[in-house]
Amino acid sequence: MAAIVLLLLISAAQSSGIGGIIVMLGLVAFITGLFALLTKRKSWVSLPHRKSAGIVTGAGFVALLIGSGVAGATAAPGTTVAKPAALVATQSQSPEAESASQTPTETNPVRTSCVTAAATASYQGNALVCTKDADGRLLWLPEAESAQIVKAAAEKEAAEKKAVADKAAADKLAADQKAAADKAAADKAAADKLAADQKAAADAAAAEAARQRALVPAAPAAPAAPAGVYFANCTEAKAAGAAPMRVGSPGYRTALDRDRDGIACDK
DSSP: OHHHHHHHHHHHHHHHHHHHHHHHHHHHHHHHHHHHHHHOSOOTTOOOSHHHHHHHHHHHHHHHHHHHHHHHHHHHHHHHTHHHHHHHHHHTSOHHHHHHHHSOOOOOOTTOBOSSTTOEEEETTEEEEEEEOTTSOEEEEEHHHHHHHHHHHHHHHHHHHHHHHHHHHHHHHHHHHHHHHHHHHHHHHHHHHHHHHHHHHHHHHHHHHHHHHHHSOOOOOOOOOOTTOOOSSHHHHHHTTOOSEETTSTTOOTTTOTTOSSEESOO
16 A cells, blocks of 8 residues: 555656645545544554544645645746747737738628617618518518518508408497397387287276176067067057067068068167
8 A cells, every 4th residue: 555655646746746745645644534534443554543543634634735735836837938928929920910800800780680670771782671570579681581571561460450350340240130139039029018918908808898798687578479460560560569570470571671681670
């Protein structure tokens, strides 16, 4: 184990110098002490008890911090040396390259955002129009494409308006038809009620007339004329109380029945 640690120290010294050695020693001490603390067994350096393991662990952690600081301090000068070379390389650029880097490149604005609808612009001789696309975004579009989108949007809006108007007309027609049907049903109900009321009134009047007729006493029957009675005229028949005389009754004869209704001397 000691040989492995020695090899690690040599490798750290070659790569990071004294700072690498301190870091490696701290790492070995930290792992060794932590192993003894957790397993409660003696490590490869035979730490006598847990207190010694705790001290070794803490010392290893501190060595890690110190070694990291030393390694960073020794590496910093190496990084600053390259800066002058980079500066020289930047300053040695040709005037043409410097001029090219300072010239802004014109960006193609097609399909980029714009603010005002129907606003116009130009890019490399091509006309652009600020147009609202299908998603409702305002974008710079070529004039031909913008015209197509505007036309399609107008046709869609007109179709939607027509659909709304057609639906409104259909709803109104349905409402009018329902109102007419309701009125016809109400008129029929009123007519049926009037007819029922008139029939009820007629039935009541007929019943009342029948009741009134039932209350009138029957007229006494005229005394029957004796058989073989002859009346020369209706005056005699009325004086005898036999008029009027029906067919078959005593004293009836067709000479006294002028209207031939079967009743003689009825007038």
